[in-house]
Amino acid sequence: MSSALFSSDAENVIHRPLSTPDVGAGKCPEGFLEEIYEIQRTVQFIQEKGAKKVALQFPDELLVDSVRIARKLEDATGAKIYILGDTSYGSCCVDEVAAEHVGELESRLAQIYPGVVVSQLSLVSDVPSSGEVRRFGRSFSPDPTLWPDAYSFFYVGAEGPTLSNLLLTWPRCPFFSFNPETGEGRKEGLNVNRALMKRFYLIEKARDAQVVGILVGTLGVSDYLSALSHLKDVIHRAGKKSYMLSMGKLNPAKLANFLEVDIFVLVACAENSMLDSSEFYRPIVTPDEMEVACNPAREWSGCCITEFRELLPGGSAHVPFPDIDPQDADRTDVSLITGDLRSIRFSALETSEERTTGTALAQRNSETAVAELGPAASFLSSRSWQGLDKSLGQTPVVKAVEGRRGIAIAYDDEAPN
Structure with missing residues (x-):
């Protein structure tokens, strides 16, 4: 049997063409882009503002659709569309498209559970009504005489930070969830006590x-x-x-x-x-x-x-x-983490003048490297590494160039076979 079946000199991989995926082929089907990302609503907003340069920011999981959306907006508005390269903290905005369908769901649940309370979208600028509870972009008005001990929660959506935060905000309430993507329903809260003890541990670390x-x-x-x-x-x-x-x-x-x-x-x-x-x-x-x-x-x-x-x-x-x-x-107490005595010295509230004169920032100008050092700046100046030098306005802006293609088969210092 020829050994070529199991090994080769790998020369063919150098000449093998590489197929690159279409950058516009995101995970969202073309027919749903208009609905999911509200393209026409965004176009109307850009046109009303008369914007000529528009920057789009996406959470990490939606960046795959960014190129297609930018092209559609440019074609419809004539504005120059930019995609921000930095990542966001997370996808914490409420899904308005899905929320518009909640009236299907509310009417069906009300037939079985007369006391059901459905959350609504809420904005920070909205004035809360009496008895209204707001959490994570949602608001609802429960019965104040029964809230929260007599209530159970039913969460519609995938597992994520919102559900975790709700569980930790009301840990004594029963929680149930339904994931519409998988069709799975379950009772939540198996590890809530462990999560709460972790938060209490962090409080002790802060002390x-x-x-x-x-x-x-x-x-x-x-x-x-x-x-x-x-x-x-x-x-x-x-x-x-x-x-x-x-x-x-x-x-x-x-x-x-x-x-x-x-x-x-x-x-x-x-x-x-x-x-x-x-x-x-x-x-x-x-x-x-x-x-x-x-x-x-x-x-x-x-x-x-x-x-x-x-x-x-x-x-x-x-x-x-x-x-x-x-x-x-x-005052003195005992640390629950180390078991050692812990000394605490409370201070009076700082005045605005004391807060200004006691700043820890280093003031810099063109004549002197450091005009005044606070405690933080003094510590920083003693380090061997003091952060990155931005050199604002000194670094020329160049276009991005295409890198090398191919598959590496050996390093320069690697001994030949």
């Missing part, structure tokens, strides 16, 4: 932390600036230091550069605030968990609050930081 990194995970949610200021005050009054960081989509490599930070708190939209930080060098908590760790007037109730607006003054979960007697500012 142990001395340096906190505040991650700016959203620029498009209203009141995020108020949330950042509120967090800084709460962390300061608990005797901890805080640094504010904004770095786009998070990954373990980015956050591993900040070794001085003991724990991070993520300020993001409700659906993406509970980030799984098991792969990160330091834990990541929500604003609610950070406040429970810092505010002695807050106690953990076993529920997770993912909407940071509820923690602000006037919010349903707001608890003012108590006035601490200077003689009682130093």
Whole structure:
């Protein structure tokens, strides 16, 4: 038997033509693009605004359809369409197309369950009505005398962050789900207790932390600036230091550069605030968990609050930081993680003048490298690596070029057979 059946010199792979997939062949069938992405509605919006340059941003799982959509919009409007290359935090927008069909579903359920309450789409700008509950872009009005202990939840949709957040927000309520894509229905909540204990563990880690990194995970949610200021005050009054960081989509490599930070708190939209930080060098908590760790007037109730607006003054979960007697500012308790004594020194609320003069940012100009160093800038200047130099306006813009094609069969330093 010839050995050519089992091996060859692999020369043929060099000359073998490679078939590249059509970049426009996305996962959404052509006939459904118009409905799913609301092409005509988008065209009308662009024309009403008179826009000449339009940028499209897609969540990661929908980027495969971006080229076809951009071409359709360009043909219909004459505008120049760009596709943003950066990734988003997640696909947290409510599916409006599917939500429009909920009246089929509501009428059928009402025949069997007279007390059914169906959620509706809600916008932040809408004024909530009396007794209305809002979570993750949805609103519903349950009976306040029965809410929430007497209610069960029925979630229509695939497993994802929204369902997980709902489970952790109301862990004592029975949850059922139906996935219309697979036709599978099931009872949820098998691992909720384990998830809640993990969140409690993170609260204890936050109590142990001395340096906190505040991650700016959203620029498009209203009141995020108020949330950042509120967090800084709460962390300061608990005797901890805080640094504010904004770095786009998070990954373990980015956050591993900040070794001085003991724990991070993520300020993001409700659906993406509970980030799984098991792969990160330091834990990541929500604003609610950070406040429970810092505010002695807050106690953990076993529920997770993912909407940071509820923690602000006037919010349903707001608890003012108590006035601490200077003689009682130093306290000691025991860490439930290490078992060691933990010293806490509460501080007074910073004034706006103290907050300005005590900034940790380094001020730079063309004459001096650093005009004034705060604690964070001093630590950064002592490092061997101090971040990337953007060189704004100095790097020429060049067109992307096509790379090499083919299949590598050997390295230069590889010994020949």
